[in-house]
Amino acid sequence: GENVEQHPSTLSVQEGDSAVIKCTYSDSASNYFPWYKQELGKGPQLIIDIRSNVGEKKDQRIAVTLNKTAKHFSLHITETQPEDSAVYFCAASQNTNAGKSTFGDGTTLTVKP
Amino acid sequence: DAGITQSPRHKVTETGTPVTLRCHQTENHRYMYWYRQDPGHGLRLIHYSYGVKDTDKGEVSDGYSVSRSKTEDFLLTLESATSSQTSVYFCAISGLGTENSPLHFGNGTRLTVT
Numbered sequence: 001g002e003n004v005e006q007h008p009s010t011l012s013v014q015e016g017d018s019a020v021i022k023c024t025y026s027d028s029a030s031n032y033f034p035w036y037k038q039e040l041g042k043g044p045q046l047i048i049d050i051r052s053n054v055g056e057k058k059d060q061r062i063a064v065t066l067n068k069t070a071k072h073f074s075l076h077i078t079e080t081q082p083e084d085s086a087v088y089f090c091a092a093s094q095n096t097n098a099g100k101s102t103f104g105d106g107t108t109l110t111v112k113p
Numbered sequence: 114d115a116g117i118t119q120s121p122r123h124k125v126t127e128t129g130t131p132v133t134l135r136c137h138q139t140e141n142h143r144y145m146y147w148y149r150q151d152p153g154h155g156l157r158l159i160h161y162s163y164g165v166k167d168t169d170k171g172e173v174s175d176g177y178s179v180s181r182s183k184t185e186d187f188l189l190t191l192e193s194a195t196s197s198q199t200s201v202y203f204c205a206i207s208g209l210g211t212e213n214s215p216l217h218f219g220n221g222t223r224l225t226v227t
Contacts, residue, residue: 001172006155034215043117043203043218044156089155099146099207099216100171103155 002027004092006104013080014112021107023090024072030092033066033073034101038087047088048075080111116140117219119204125225132191134222136204144207145187146171146216147179149200156203162187194226 003026013019025033031052036044050057050064050073057064061080066073077084087108091101116139126132136145143164148156158171160179168179176198180188191198201223205216 004155009153036216036218041220043205043220044216045218046215049215099144099161099205099214100158101156101216102172103157105153105155 002030002092002102004090004102004104006090006107008107009105010108010110012110012112015080015082017080019077019080019084019109019111021075021088021090021109022072023074023092023104024070025092025102026071027092027094028068028071029094030102032093033064034091034093035064035075036089036091038089038106040086044089077109080109082111082113085109085111117204117206117217119202119219119222121222122220123223125227126194127227128195129193132194132224132226134189134202134204134224136187136189136219138185138187138204138206140206140208140217141184142206142208142217143184144214145181146205146207147177147187147189148203148205148218149173150203150221151200159189159202191224194224196226198224199226200224 006023034049037047038044063076087106090104093101118137146161147159157173162168162181201221204219207214
């Protein structure tokens with residue numbers, strides 16, 4: 001089955017700096033890669049996703065890059081703000097059922113004011 | 114929360130007792146999922162459903178069963194709770210399933226088995 005590894009497990013940055021979280025996956029059949037943000041006491045929420053036919057996607061301060069050959073994808077957050085502090089999860093799944101996702105173990109991001 | 118309600122939000126139970134967690138959605142989505150979240154393990158899929166009375170096992174299904182008698186409700190049952198099932202349980206829905214459709218999660222049920 002699919003295996004997703006996520007690094008780092010914790011990340012602390014100063015407000016205004018950039019943050020990068022990286023994930024690798026093992027199954028070459030995976031073709032959908034969402035990123036979720038989880039705030040304390042809540043369920044994860046989708047913040048951005050990318051499909052295997054795209055190398056990069058941006059949404060304001062957030063971007064995701066995908067390298068299919070190397071089987072890794074990354075989340076980039078620029079101009080970080082204190083409200084970006086949360087746990088971030090990457091995931092991988094196949095087109096046939098995106099809900100059957102394999103998740104990384106999560107990254108706790110702390111943005112210091 | 115994409116119209117997803119999980120109940121109860123918190124539960125403490127004793128080892129060996131049966132427990133049922135409920136997930137209710139108002140989005141009329143076909144696909145529903147149960148995940149568990151444990152420290153250092155991300156989220157792991159327990160069971161999922163493609164529709165009424167149509168369910169299948171996920172990665173960590175041992176000790177759990179599910180039922181879906183209506184589109185809006187997906188129940189997760191621990192027949193005989195064990196301490197290893199202490200976890201936070203999340204229900205999720207997705208709209209399409211056959212395409213790359215993201216998951217929408219409820220706010221979770223924190224279950225403690227003593």
